Amino acid sequence: MRLLFLFVILFPFAVRAQYAGQRTYCNPMDIGYRYNFEQLNEQISYRSGADPVIVNHKGEYFLFVTISGGWWHSKDLVNWNYVVPDKWPMEDMCAPAAMSVHDTLYLFQSTFDKRPIFYTTTPENGKLHFYNRWLPQLPKDVGPWDPALFYDEELDKWYMYWGSSNVYPLYGSELDKSKRLKYKGDYKGLIYLHPEEHGWERFGPDHTSGIKPFTEGAWMTKHNGKYYLQYGAPGTEYNVYANGTYVGDHPLGPFTYAPYNPVSYKPGGFVTGAGHGNTFQDNYGNYWNTGTPWVAVNWNFERRIAMFPAGFDRDGQMFANTRFGDLPHYLPTRKWESKDELFTGWMLLSYRKPATASSERDTFNVARITDENPRTFWVAKENREGEWITIDLQKESQVNALQVNYTDYKSDIYDGTDPKIYTQFRIYHSRDGKQWEKIVDLTGEKRDRPNAYLELKKPVTTRYIKYEHVYVASPNLAISDIRVFGTAPGKAPATPSKFTVRRDTDPRNAFVDWQKVPGATGYNILWGIAPDKLYQTYQTWADAPTTKEIRALSKGVSYYFVIEAFNESGVSKTTPVVFVK
Template identity: 70%
Template sequence: MKKYLGILFISCLGATAQLPQYNIPEANATKKKTYCNPMDINYQYNWEQVNDNISYRSGADPVVINHKGEYYLFHTIQGGYWHSKDLSDWRYIKPSRWPMEDMCAPAAWSKDDTLFLFQSTFQQRPIFYTTQPKTGQLEFYNRWLPQLPKDIGPWDPALFYDEDLKEWYMYWGSSNTYPLFGAQLDKDKKLTYKGDYKPFVYLDPVNHGWERFGQDHKSDITPFTEGAWMTKHNGKYYLQYGAPGTEYNVYANGTYVGDHPLGPFKYAPYNPISYKPGGFMQGMGHGCTFKDNYGNYWNMGTPWIAVNWNFERRIEMVPTAFDKDGQMFANTRFADFPYRLPTKKWTNKDELFTGWMLLSYKKPTKSSSQKEDKFSSNLVTDENPRTFWVAKTNKTNEWLSIDLEKVCTVNALQINYTDYKSDIYDSALPKVYIQYRIYSSLDGKTWTKIEDNSNEKRDRPNAYIELPKAVKARYIKFENVHVPMPNLAVSDIRVFGNGGEKAPETPKNLEAKRDTDERNAFIKWEKVDGAVGYNILWGIAPDKLYQTYQIWADEPSEKEIRALNVGVKYYFAIESFNENGVSKVSEIKGGI
């Protein structure tokens, strides 16, 4: 983080680079019924730190557009975009032409048969369009938007077309000095600015605890706002924004609400709308909100990895909705566990959760080798993407096994690779693909192959494997076939299913106390025998416990929640979980 800049180029800090000539075919796999965050796509190698010899894949600032019933994903510095028919299998598309630089924090919108695309910029840049996005054929819609005053933007832009008013708008901003801005675009003049731009969103960390910077909001650095997005629902306009900074666990999305695309907008007292400070993938800020083909909303986010560089990130998506009172919320409860892909409009916020529990947390491991003591194999079960196992070589047949300590039903796995001392800056290189085999065993001696992708050449740094049929297993073994990096490095192998025993008891004696600083609350509870972790749930009413902070059971049974709004009353509850399921939610403590 460049801490003291007035403008933070938080999405892209680079110059022009040669774009990768690369296209990934559709997977020849059984159609998945589930997905797991972070998204399983071929994140492109990022050239921003090439001069510092830092090599890593990354993805950030996602925009998903539902265009004519199919989905298109754009995000920062990827040299292209992705297409999917089901929100699971994504095909990378290399466009015919691209902006003057590789695209950072893009804006996109679908209207009729046309998909519009615009990049972040502080200079004059064009809006592109396509009527054939699957082909990658892009054309100029206009040659440039007029240049705005220095440091104003439009960086981190968002396009919005109001179907009722038949008018275009754009919102933008990325700064800890300037607010988010917005302006109407002239539909008769190729979407150039119509009238003056207006300031809309200023951060207020004095009254909004979640807008404070740093890990768990514990820094006094002036926070950053960015990632504008507009959603219209039931006649209301939800102007969304990301805060307080991308490289910490508390990166989140909030919203202001108004009756017109240009406001005035009022701060939503239930903010943040999308918040995930705990668990494996941490952070949910700077994304978008889109509607799928069944009428369900989804919110996208940018969790942090920060192994090679502070801005090394991934992408996640979570179910989102508006309740009967118009409150916007994203469901981040178990958001990095497997979720069902939608087949209809859901009515309960948790109904897409599969109930497949994490079987691998802190379980014993063995490996064929390790490079140094600090890269031991036990790090693949610690649910921390910033620690990792490194084998002595990157060759075929290096392996790692996990002992689940009892026979379990295994439904899915996720393999998360790390770019440790990588030397790749071009995802188009022929060697950039990942292959592996997965085995299961009941006794650690006789092994059955349950997954083998060695006939595919796809880059899958966060490979999610949904087994076509659940298997009974005590041991799971990963075997390397091919990695493009000079080191075989794996941060986490996550195993999901069910342990076949009782779910844990409900935590007792929950205490919730508001601090004299109203932005904070202190939560305590009694530990539960056999629990793997806990979800602290809270919200502004007993039936609106939309916020979640996941805590592991080997952490203290108390937590300071520092994401509250001054002048708003809150209610708290807690649940425990383990390999077998989730407890009932505790009695609600509230009105504090």
């Protein structure tokens, strides 16, 4: 997070989770995003989450998020319980750094002043202690803002990385364990952005702005003796926020730009933006990359949290899999072998489907419920129990899961600890629109779930889905999208034909063209630096043009492209690979 505003088709086979309850997850993460106090003076109220760090500590997971008053604890990466510190020793933490070493979890906040490093051996109960009283203050504007802590077990050495600026680089410094992790020697500048070379580092929607881009969100991962210094760019405000990496042989470099960048990128779909997160391993040794998707209804920096399967291929190339990254995925129960095997194959059934509502306020009509855009939303005339929305899937389909995404519209909540903040609703289904059966009932819960993901205990074959409102704490009932996942009868679409890719005179850009596929819901454009390394994805809808400019390429790097079509029944085969030099 930037100083100016202080304050993630192959059907799975053996990786299905063996839980009695939920086996899947869906982005954005289903946690109780806290109401902010950053914009209190401007009287803007909204839930938000940003700059995530997930730490595997003694086989359990802890999620730290900017200005959240605490953190979240999970044993399975899907059920997250909020933890309030016994006492918050300083002001709330912005873009926190967290690290687990042996039996201890270390925690540090973004700052330009003197601040302490904290520690805990029992983060599940919120007890924090001072590890040191403060780190020495660095020169003005140096930081450490957006810090990351790193312990190199092989070298038995400690490091910190930081930076959030469109002027200054990302910095790094060794820390002295014998002096309670004070700086050891001088800090050094490590990397700058080079948007004139790297197309994805350009600012703005789809990298179309000339504003000087920002680098932030440092993170370090060591894999097979190599050091992967990760960074977020070009800015959190748009769909192209991504994570990149440089690679080196030493924790403080020198580092070389990886030609396959960015390593986590999701510019299309419902969840857009994947930058400023971290990389961690689960209990099976699988890598994950977290990021900060963009909402921007109430403020440009209104965000959520996403988690994508990630890894390193046999050549040491780092990647995160964002293909269908906002559709349901299975939770792993072993180390996965194929990057796509966690995808459930449950397709989106609700895109642009007709919807009706009990009421509508002004121009906030119910058609927005199915447009797959978190920045448009429906508002009921009143926030009262009994308001409803019905979605017509237009044909009987198998429904496996749903997601209800609330919007903060003219909210007046600034204290996220109020026990009155929770969400309650019911979901019904019907084959004929007359006889209804309840399939979800959250009226017994008092949890806030602004992005509630609901995997059905048993799938249902149905045509109509009905949301029945019970309670939200804010003055207005506003919902951006109700998303329905499953499979419709029929065949997957045909493979797109007449697929071409033309590199622009500016080699940072390429123009992709294809012929429209009848019955397709959308398309995934896939590309990478080798035919078997197509790790990048740009999803586009079938009602958009069949030409797309990809502005995320690097000069001096050759690329391979394919495209696939998808609908409510499945995914086509990809086209033959197209090479562009």
